[in-house]
Amino acid sequence: MREKSLPVLSAPTRCRLRASPFLPEGRRCYPSSTPLRVPGETVGHVRAAASSTSHPFLERGKPFFGNEQQKTLRSFPQGSRNCYTLPSTIGKFLLRAMFTYGNYDGLNSTMSGSLFRFGLHIGVNFWEAVNLTNWDPSSTIWKEVLTVAPGNNLSVCLINFGTGTPFVSSLELRPLQDVMYPFVNSSVSISYFRRIRFGQATDFITRYPLDPYDRFWEGWSFSYNTYPWMTLNTSSPVRRLPGDSTFQVPEGILQQASTLDTNYSFEINVAVGPNLDPTNLQLLPIFHFAEVVDNNPNRSFNIYSGDEMLFPDFSPSRSQVDSMHQNGRFLHNPAASFLLNKTNNSVLPPLINAFELYSLVRMDNLTTDSNDVKYMKEVKKHYSVARINWNGDPCSPREYSWEGLTCDYSKSNPNPRIVAVNLSTSRLKGGLTISFMNMVSLETLDLSHNNLTGGIPEYEMKSMKVFDLSYNQLDGPIPHSILQRYQAGLLDLRLEGNPICSKVKDTYCSNKKNTTPAMLIAVIVPVVLVSLLVVMGTLWKLYWKGKSGNDKEYAMYEEETPLHIDIRRFTYAELKFITNDFQSIIGKGGFGIVYHGTLENGDEVAVKVLKETSISESTDFLPEVQTLSKVHHKNLVTLQGYCQNKKCLALVYDFMPRGNLKQLLKGGDDYSLTWEQRLHIALDAAQGLEYLHESCTPSIVHRDVKTPNILLDKNLVGVISDFGLSRAFNDAHTHISTAAAGTLGYFDPGYHATFKITTKTDVYSFGIVLLEIITGQSPVVMDPQAVHLPNWVRQKIANGSIHDVVDKKLLDLYDASSLESVVDLAMNCLESAAVNRPTMTKVASRLKVWLPAISGTPRRTDSMDTEIPRQFRLMISRARNEGRSFQSGYTNGISQTSLFSGR
Structure with missing residues (x-):
């Protein structure tokens, strides 16, 4: 592990060791000059802590980026996971991680335009991603999670996605009362999305000591302090109901409120950054209301989440807090929008004092047995084992x-x-x-x-x-x-x-068990080596004797009658030249070997050369070439030419630089396809098969649809390859050959009942491909016994949740509704009776529904979501009065006043 200094505005640094209660073994470095404020930025100040023991990092009058904790960081350039273990007790905690890049490495990584993103785990479960792409280096962001510590410690891990070196500036652990946030338990944690105090506030961030639990409350008035907004306040106590300690919002916050000086209702939209999929948000809103007007107000309003009414005809209690939530129910609200809508019989517009919004963190992964963890850590310490990945939980996540x-x-x-x-x-x-x-x-x-x-x-x-x-x-x-x-x-x-x-x-x-084999080896090996040397010498002579005449011999076998088609015919000598004497092998199969080649104009190609044993049996080769030469579709690999030689039959295709889908799904931790990219590729493959089935005359059935045969170009556009096994069919889709094809795990089991291969055979294989795209698993899963992938998926769903089948590399960044739909579609493709399977046309049309903007959105070549705004964003999207929109002096309703963001 490597620690680096955190200069602000590239100030020269001096470093010294200093103990830190939350960053053990951390080498902390300090800039030699006072940090400078960036012009035009609003900086929140931190109030002094009552006890430096319980809150060691809080200093009076220091802005966040000027605090000692934000002047230093620790980076982790090595290892895919690096973890901190924070001492705790069993119970609920607020865990906060803060990140200030400060251009510590001199690489300007946040502003270079490249993706700068890494992940966070809470324990053994994915918490959230940290995305610093296009952020000002001096900005500070924070992440918070409310969670249950399972024992005497709580671990936080930084996950290297291969898109920027993970680092952390500070970790803070704040104990909560067990009665607080009752929906937080061992299986459910909640990640901070937004926490707002309304009314007048003197600091942009309110925290300890006003809030004894050191929660960050962002000041609404710093964004909306002009007409028609009004602030209300009271000096009277605002009480909680006896025994109600669920949220314990500070009284100083509840004594302030915001409303409108009109009869308008208003909507609060919380901007969604790139770390969460907006179509898969599961949000938990908590509204805090207390009437602070002393006379007898008539105030009632409806509370909506998106289009769903949560609480009808609500009236705040005078001088008493009402904390409104739906008993920990998480809502599907892609726009993260919430409306307070004045009812018809209300005299006054809505009022609100405070608002909390959290997103769901699933705690589905189980930690390794605590005793095993304890003993493995003892082993690690006893032998000073320095393996890079011996961090965090030994077994989980897998x-x-x-x-x-x-x-x-x-x-x-x-x-x-x-x-x-x-x-x-x-x-x-x-x-x-x-x-x-x-x-x-x-x-x-x-x-x-x-x-x-x-x-x-x-x-x-x-x-x-x-x-x-x-x-x-x-x-x-x-x-x-x-x-x-x-x-x-x-x-x-x-x-x-x-x-x-x-x-x-x-x-x-x-080791007597191996004595006999050892003696046999001692006798046999010398004999075999001598024999091999004799054979190799003989072959060497024959090789050089025949090499000079090799090309001439192949030239003699060139077919004299060319095919009357519009693609190029290559001679054997030309193939040898473009492949550099068949030097670079990029694939192998039952048909032969695939070589990388470069044409005279610089275009890269893949040259598929059939084995000699295949050549003697390849009566279908030339008809196949004639058929394929007429097939042109963006999702089918392009046939550039062929070689028609009695000793060498070959097909020349476009080269696909991103390899095949199986390779990408099984790739390392440095790259993972996003959910959207996977659906794009699935649609690409479906459209390619649809063209073969429906637009070719006669129809073509691939017969070996599998992830290795779905190739990807530089923009991750999927194309179907390997037509060496394809066959043409008549309009009735009846098979003209009973020869079976396909690959274990993909092949339609119904073939053995009918001995007929139809387009529905491809549909079955495509269903397996869809499950691979979802799960990242192979068609045959070892769990621990060999299980066919469809059965593995059924078992997972039956014993747990549909989310248990999702590829862990997606890190929960996927659309839950489309997941269910794609799983249903895959299972539909895998129906036992072929007649019950959809056509590829229906498959493609259903996939298009989940990618509505596919035709108008450029294909991305990386896994970055939409860029995150640097500043804190809260917007009023509309204010209404009898159906008429209200607009006044707002620039798209977006506030840009804060250096900080929790997203």
């Missing part, structure tokens, strides 16, 4: 599990358990730690090829099946309990290569 561990995620365990540890060749020194044997689910332990010394402790091995200590420096006796398990055949013990074996001649020391 894609970030520790290297060298095998975990059991079966339903039989309430939490994942560690069943195998492989620390072979890890430079371990010292004695054997008892921590391994305290892990009651551990079945395999490989500590071979290290420098472990001393004896073997008396271990209670209840579950251990393989214990490999070979090639260390162990010299102590073998405990009786271990020998008993070995002699009973319950334990595979391996001790060869240790000093202890100089005194013992048992099989676990001499």
